[in-house]
Amino acid sequence: MSTNKKRRLSRRQFLINTLAGSGAFMGAGMLYPMVRFAIDPILQKETQSSFVEVGAVEEFGKEPIAIQFFVEQKDGWYQKEGGTKMTAWVMKQDDGKFLALSPICKHLGCTVKWEGSPEFKDEFYCPCHGGRYTDTGINIPGTPPLAPLDKYKTEVKNGKLFLGSIVPQEGGA
Structure with missing residues (x-):
């Protein structure tokens, strides 16, 4: 005598399977955007760092000159019109x-100025906390910045100066 009983699915087992499947589907739906957000930067293609023309080489001498320019920069999904x-x-x-040095102080991010203090000539000076840098952007020992500009x-x-991306400067005090 063989037992060819069909195994019946009880109401309780059906509800458990249905709730588990629905919960897994909803959990995956909530988890997908979080995982995508975390790995999206890895999947993005790197953009080539382009150079921007800032002027003729004759305009620049041994004395630092502050110049302003515009770059195309995409911040997440936002890209400012005009750069x-x-x-x-x-x-x-x-x-x-x-x-070409960045004017951002490495201590707290304030803007440094050339000869920004009457007592420190031929130096970049940060007025926020007295940070000082040499004319080549190297931080001076004993001042707050711990790294060069x-x-x-x-x-x-063709006789024009172009600036590219920012890179950290080697050395420093």
């Missing part, structure tokens, strides 16, 4: 190369 306004301190060095990549083409 984002940036500033750089640009000067020509003794070896003929150009140095960042610098822009520079390129000269």
Whole structure:
């Protein structure tokens, strides 16, 4: 005598399976956007850092000059029309190369100024907490900044100076 009984699904088992399946489906629906948000930067293609023309090379000398320029920058899904306004301190060095420094202090993010203090000539000075940098952007020991000013990549083409992306400067006190 063989037992060919069909196994019947009880009402309780049906409800358990239905609730578990519905819960898993809703959980996956809630989890997908979070996972996508976390891995989306990895999936994005890197944009080529483009250079922006800032002026003729004759405009720049050994004295730092503050220049403002606009760059196309996408912030998440937002891209400002006309670009984002940036500033750089640009000067020509003794070896003929150009140095373009970011004006953002590495201590607390204030804006540094060339000869911003009457007592410290030929230095970049941060008025927020007395941060000081040499003319090449290296932080001076004993002042609040712990790193040198960042610098822009520079390129000269056809007598024009172009600035690229910001890179950290090596060295420092």
